[in-house]
Amino acid sequence: MAAEGDRIFVGKIVVGTDPNEELTKNDWAIVVDSHGIIKASGSSEHILSRFDGEIVKLGPYSILMPGFIDAHLHAPQFGNIGTHQDLPLLDWLTNYTFPIESKFSDKNFSEKMNAAVVRSTLSRGTTTACYFGTIYKDDAVALATQCAEQGQRAYVGKVNMDINPLATYYLEKSAESVVDTAWAAREIRGLGNSLVEPIITPRFAPSCSVSLMQSLGKMAKEQDMAIQTHISENEGEIQLMKERFPNDGYLDVYEKNGLVSDRCLLAHSIYLTESEKKKMAEKGASIVHCPDSNFALMSGVLDHQSATEANINVALGTDVAGGASASMVDAMRYAELASKINTINQKQTTSYLNFKKPFIYGTLNGAKALKIDDKTGSLEVGKEFDAVIADVSASLEPVFLDNDSPDELLERFVHCSDPRSITNVFVRGKQVFSS
Amino acid sequence: MAAEGDRIFVGKIVVGTDPNEELTKNDWAIVVDSHGIIKASGSSEHILSRFDGEIVKLGPYSILMPGFIDAHLHAPQFGNIGTHQDLPLLDWLTNYTFPIESKFSDKNFSEKMNAAVVRSTLSRGTTTACYFGTIYKDDAVALATQCAEQGQRAYVGKVNMDINPLATYYLEKSAESVVDTAWAAREIRGLGNSLVEPIITPRFAPSCSVSLMQSLGKMAKEQDMAIQTHISENEGEIQLMKERFPNDGYLDVYEKNGLVSDRCLLAHSIYLTESEKKKMAEKGASIVHCPDSNFALMSGVLDHQSATEANINVALGTDVAGGASASMVDAMRYAELASKINTINQKQTTSYLNFKKPFIYGTLNGAKALKIDDKTGSLEVGKEFDAVIADVSASLEPVFLDNDSPDELLERFVHCSDPRSITNVFVRGKQVFSS
Incomplete structure (x- = not known):
């Protein structure tokens, strides 16, 4: 399936919403349509075999997460x-x-x-x-x-x-x-x-x-x-x-x-x-x-x-x-x-x-x-794409991160990143900040 | 007085060492000799009329402080x-x-x-x-x-x-x-x-x-x-x-x-x-x-x-x-x-x-x-120049800082700067980091 203006974000993505479970998935992909709506989410293999669009590949120390x-x-x-x-x-x-x-x-x-x-x-x-x-x-x-x-x-x-x-x-x-x-x-x-x-x-x-x-x-x-x-x-x-x-x-x-x-x-x-x-x-x-x-x-x-x-x-x-x-x-x-x-x-x-x-x-x-969890707050299908891309290696030396699971990388982001790590910010699909 | 390799840092400088007093002086100047020793410190007017050297003028939102x-x-x-x-x-x-x-x-x-x-x-x-x-x-x-x-x-x-x-x-x-x-x-x-x-x-x-x-x-x-x-x-x-x-x-x-x-x-x-x-x-x-x-x-x-x-x-x-x-x-x-x-x-x-x-x-x-306060820990005459230049405006919008006293700017640095503000680091006069 291809649609004009679709973007496919591929890499480590925070898709979980239960704090007792894994939050960040590896090799994940999210399709965002031209209206800024998340239209699909799944393993990158699954998504890339089914959707076309501009591919945005995240770096090895980057995480896409809800804004x-x-x-x-x-x-x-x-x-x-x-x-x-x-x-x-x-x-x-x-x-x-x-x-x-x-x-x-x-x-x-x-x-x-x-x-x-x-x-x-x-x-x-x-x-x-x-x-x-x-x-x-x-x-x-x-x-x-x-x-x-x-x-x-x-x-x-x-x-x-x-x-x-x-x-x-x-x-x-x-x-x-x-x-x-x-x-x-x-x-x-x-x-x-x-x-x-x-x-x-x-x-x-x-x-x-x-x-x-x-x-x-x-x-x-x-x-x-x-x-x-x-x-x-x-x-x-x-x-x-x-x-x-x-x-x-x-x-x-x-x-x-x-x-x-x-x-x-x-x-x-x-x-x-x-x-x-x-x-x-x-x-x-x-x-x-x-x-x-x-x-x-x-x-x-x-x-x-x-x-x-x-x-x-x-x-x-x-x-x-x-x-x-x-x-x-x-x-x-x-x-x-x-x-x-x-x-x-x-x-x-x-x-x-x-x-x-x-x-x-x-x-x-x-x-x-705010009762807008049908629109934002997580990167789930049907929601608007309010999101942050964070490159943890902009705050911490990459050698410290080399064995991280996706959630460990997210943990480092929360515990000791600084604003240098915020590389891209999107609201309803539109990029509103990039470093 | 001029000596080969002297540098004169001019601007807001943390020279105080008593936490009950003002720490940061405005329009201050510090002379660092080629061995990395602080040889003079005083109002910029006083220092610049008496010393020659390479002048390092700090920006309006920058502070020179001890490392x-x-x-x-x-x-x-x-x-x-x-x-x-x-x-x-x-x-x-x-x-x-x-x-x-x-x-x-x-x-x-x-x-x-x-x-x-x-x-x-x-x-x-x-x-x-x-x-x-x-x-x-x-x-x-x-x-x-x-x-x-x-x-x-x-x-x-x-x-x-x-x-x-x-x-x-x-x-x-x-x-x-x-x-x-x-x-x-x-x-x-x-x-x-x-x-x-x-x-x-x-x-x-x-x-x-x-x-x-x-x-x-x-x-x-x-x-x-x-x-x-x-x-x-x-x-x-x-x-x-x-x-x-x-x-x-x-x-x-x-x-x-x-x-x-x-x-x-x-x-x-x-x-x-x-x-x-x-x-x-x-x-x-x-x-x-x-x-x-x-x-x-x-x-x-x-x-x-x-x-x-x-x-x-x-x-x-x-x-x-x-x-x-x-x-x-x-x-x-x-x-x-x-x-x-x-x-x-x-x-x-x-x-x-x-x-x-x-x-x-x-x-x-x-x-x-460490009993090395004769050498470092403050920017006093006779000590070695272990210092940081911090540009607070690299972390905070300049309009937020416009009415700051020198110590208020230092307070913002301590309370809410991030590593982007660390622009230059010196040890014994030698620059060991610059952003």
Whole structure:
């Protein structure tokens, strides 16, 4: 079978999706059609005898894998990336974060920075990103425009906050916040790029009035939008919530206002109670684990095991600039590290992770959180080709790799590659980055 | 003043050595003479009006800094880098580490791998490395030869182990171990390269007989050699020691056998008792903190604060392949992370580190551990020019960096640069790597 514009990728390919099984197949082949859809997958012998097309042969140390899904990051914080990580959450917001976010009212600054943000994440293999923007509607549109132009699949959220005692200069009026959110959503859809969508983005309950949350919950439902926010990241934040809502749990506040759906991404979720975990699982909402940030701001360490046992889907985020790395590979590494910290602390547990589960967190589980796992998150037939080619030998001397099984090569990629290894990035079949 | 072969490096330069003060100076200049010695340092205005020479002007996002001192790593484990990190120490040694180390009895394999190891570390800015080799004397010489040829300052240790119930195929006879160590030391000195020295390297007390340790202690004293070994890394290992030496503490065993000097580098040191800390400080021995490895093998988390309070010098190591990264920049990052984990765990402490102390751990403190801080570890007048030029904009979009102070740029380098940022590496004035 031959069709105009088909490409056949041949070599080591991550086709597995079960972290308890082999993820990477040797001598595999995937056929991608001219619309960017994966139309066949199988042993290279099988595929090459049945399909014609432009053959893309991977190098001996290269792996084709699903693109990464960064399920939580803040575009306007990239200017602070790797600096200002010496304070816990609320002080960090006050001293470093609100000041930089407030600069995005400047259109030129917003455009310049957002362009650089999308370049940064794409070049690290992030094919889908769930961005928090700022409170400025134009900034959200500028970010979405960059995603569309550079070809990244993205969810772009204008941030809502009508309460902010920490920085009164960075605050919206309630009604305006709702109107601006609706406007930004229309404008983003108006870009006419089916890869880029608006997402409802209340910063977190402490910064939102109940009426604002209600309006946002209503909008999410009426316009069938995904929702992202923060929960239970830090003990100071939780204390704030207890004072403001003495009769409700943190998750209750979101739920009562229509903000906990099966397309709801709740970043951090470190200090969830057992009943909150149960509720999240019932609702089909996802945890976005952000270990880099959780370490840097000394927020705490997610107990991934109890989240998994509660049947909650766990996705992964870089949480720049709480996290210092825009690389989802680093996020995977830190997720494994977080699990090992739990093992060190609790002694008795042996539930620490190897590289496989974090890899699934950062790919398929991100797609599941957004309910786009029919389109992306793995390299399965019928899905769109969101993919990364990684040459591990660009980071490590080839002689170290010579006896690797395909999964060992993937393990090295996760554990100790650097961005030099990301050689090609594709979204819906289109190459959006090459080194 | 002009002298043949002088170079003047001009730009942002890390000249500070006090982590409580500014480390990086703007518009600074350093004069390096043809022997690789730093002969002057001052504001660029001051220096350029007084010295002639080839001017090396750093780019706007580049920093000249002291080269990194990796005070603990295992050359023969690089073949396992980034894999096999799913078991605690003793099982890890048995299943993964002894098997790969035993391959270095093969001369061709040893030469090929050691060449790649030195390339790997040099290209990441490690100007001084304290290597553990294998039990094979020829392998130690092959490694030292590579260091000499590639221009790295190095301490190369033939490993001693005459007890090894975990892997009987990887074991020496006691007398042979001593003779081979003396032979390797002679051969290494015979290379005639003053940058490369042998170092006494009992693997750790559980793998050494008392008579072997005594002989090694004697050799260290007679030949004025530095000593490196492991201590108190893991609770299983400590239990082993208690069973074998019920009447002595772990450090006592080393001390009684002449192995605790002021040039003794004790890797890990996580579970030292208070009296052991006191003893180490008295003896002037150093801790080599290896956080990457300590996390990966779930060994524990060093309490850097109590080590510092006990006046023990803390150096830093990658501990490849317990650690997955050959980069001392990652080691610095993980040292900060370890301190933050302690803060998360203990709640009350506010002693977490920023980037500065780990930077000093990985440079000047390594030199102090080896008592070569008159020669290297910082860019001070009279020292040899062991240095790295790092272009932070090779890792991060320049627009993110535009308002950085020199120390903020250094902070970004430590927190989120990748190896692309290492553009030039010098040892004793000679460029040994450029990207």
